[in-house]
Amino acid sequence: METEPVHTRRHRRRRIRTIALAAAGALTILMATPAIASAATATHRPKERVTLELESPEARTKVWGSTDLVFSGENLASVTVSSQGREVARVAASADGRSATVTIDTTGFRDGARAFVARGWGASGRPPAAVEAFTLKIANKGADSAPDGASLVFAEEFSGNELDRDRWCTRYQYWEPTSQPSQEELAAADPACYRITPLTQVEMDKTTSVLNQYKSEAEKAAAAGESDIASWYETRIGEISANTGVADNGDDTYDFSNAYDPAYGFHDTLGGWDIRPAPGAPEWELPQEEQVYRDVNSEGDPTHVVSGGHLSMLATHTRQEAPVLQYESAMIRSQQEFLPTWDAPLYLTARVRAPEVLGTFPAFWLINGFGDGTTPVGWPPEIDIYEGPYNNDGSFPTGGQFDSQFHVGLVDYLCEDACGPITWFDYGDVLGETPDDTVGFDTQWHDWHAADPITAQWIEVGAAWYPDRVCFYVEGERFACASYRWGLPGTGADGPLANPAALMLNHAFGGRWGGHNGEETDKLPASFDIDHLRVYELPATTADQLTPIP
Structure with a gap:
């Protein structure tokens, strides 16, 4: 067949x-x-010819954060962008098919050169598509969003492998008898970080008070059988007496005839004097924080670590023998001080990463500096550019405690109308404008709320500082302004008599705010990281050229 x-x-x-x-x-x-x-x-069907070309940014340009990629082409219906085999963005083209803008979020990418492939698709959505390959330099670490026309006057990039001690001090500029250094410590300290002032009744009264309170606490601990606590207080009484140079008269009074002049610039905590609160004390009487600041903790480990282009300030649970302040952590205070004028307003910005650990309380803020030494260091004024207490508990009576928010603020307590009244205005995105709105600025508690958690994430925070106001920023976007005065004669501000401000970054731990919902000591050490800190001068302006203060 x-x-x-x-x-x-x-x-x-x-x-x-x-x-x-x-x-x-x-x-x-x-x-x-x-x-x-x-x-x-x-x-x-007529054969369509799809083309695609990247217009901006130019290839190998440095980019960070949310970045817009602008494409031109012909017969475009949509554009996709991929990197390392994964689609990262897709967008419809313009109605005429000649352009498309794709926004990519670069914060999840490792810094450095990164290759991308863009594809322009025609109306059929079928291959062949126009292809455009390009490389961008991801630079989330090191970038900022300073306003147009800003001129850099101070920059700390935390390069190298140690903190630059010629630029930074590591204690508050205040004084307490508990932080007066020994004469040996004073001789070894950097003179740029402290000031010696004549002994006044203020320092004598504080010293008398703390020594008598420590005596009382030692007696109560001994009576309760707490010999370790009693011994701790007795040891501290001896150290404070030796460092201040006072002698005990034996009747709750002290001889200051040989006392040393106070050394301002060694204060190591805002948590108080290590006096245990009374049982059942109201929350406002609890310590504000529960750490002391150290360069090296009790176990010999540094608390400031510079590595990989950023500073890590480490909080550790290494002072457990103390009655109250049982943590050790890190802070920095700039030796250079700043004050805005109308001829040179300031923009201050830092890129920070807070730890996702209950009890942490990182902050970036401004307080009174030493100035030329003629005006005493006092408080307030104070500007809080970023406060990130994390207790994950909505029951605390003020805001700023969840992992998706941070607090900003201005302090007029004690200076009253001299630095205020504080009036908030010129809002950007306001929280709660609709029932389901969870992003924006809380005008009651002065907290910025993000859409997603910002702990364990790099964010850029900043403030534009003028003689009569402060405006607050996140990722380069202004979200609120408030009236505030802080000045010296001749600055154009009629605020309280104050020195120029020192830049402050610190990692507090515990206390009535950060520790309101407990402290995750099992996650310590915890690190508050700072990628950079920069100060810019803004172009000259006047109050009349800015938004009127209500």
Whole structure:
């Protein structure tokens, strides 16, 4: 028997299958040969030529945060952008098919050169697509969003492998008898970080008070059988007496005839004097924080670590023998001090990363500096550019405690109308404008709320500081302003007599705010990281050129 050609057998099978489907009521056109169907389609649709070109940014440009990629082309219906085999963004093109803007979030990418592939798709959505390959330099670490026209006057990039002690001090500029250094410590300290002032009744009263309170606490601890606590207080009484140079008269009074002049600039906590609160004390009487600041903790580990281009300030649970302040942590205070004028307003910005650990309380803020030494260091004024207490508990009576928010503020306590009244205005995105609105500025508690958690994430925070106001920023976007005065004669501000401000960054731990919902000591050490801190001068302006203060 003669063998039938193979191609004939194929065609017969296709005809048989088509007839069977037709008998069943199917549309035989669906079973047409693919090549024939494609040819038929092509005869009824004009062939579209899709092109795609990246207009901005230029290839190998440094980018950070949310970055817009602007494309031009022809016959575009949509554009996708991929990196390392994963699609990172997709957007519809303009109605005329000639442009598309794709926004990519670069914060999840490692810094450095990164390759991308963009594809422009026509109306059919079928290949072939126009392809544009390009490389960008991701630089989330080191970038900022300073306003146009700003001129850099101070920059700390935390390069190298140690903190620059010629620029930074590591204690508050205040004084307490508990932080007066020994004469040996004073001799070894950097003179730029402290000031010696004449002994006044203020310092004598504080010293008398703390020594008598420590005596009382030692007696109560001994009576309760707490010998370790009693010994701790007795040891501290001896240290404070030696460092201040006072002698005990034995009747709750002290001899200051040989006392040393106070050394301002060594204060190591805002948590109080390590006096245990009374049982059942109201929350406002609890310590504000529960750490002391150290360069090296009790176990010999540094609390300031510079590595990988950023500073890590480490909080550790390494002072557990103390009655109250059981943590050790880090802070920095700039030796250079700053004050805005109308000729040179200031923009201050830092890129920070807070730890996701209950009890932490990182902050970036401004307080009174030493100035030229003629004006005493006092408080207030104070500007809080970023406060990130994390207790994850909505029951605390003020805001700023969840992992998706941070607090900003201005302090007029004690300076009253001299630095205020504080009036908030010029809001950006306001929280709660609709029932389901969870992003924006809380105008009651003065907290910025993000859409997602910002702990364990790099964020850029900043403030534009003018003689009569402060405006607050996150990721370069202004979200609120408030009236505030802080000045010296001749600055154009009629605020309280104050020195120029020192820049402060600190990692507090525990206390009535950060520790309101407990402290995750099992996660310590915890690190508050600072990528950079920069100060810019803004172009000269006047109050009349800015938004009027209500």
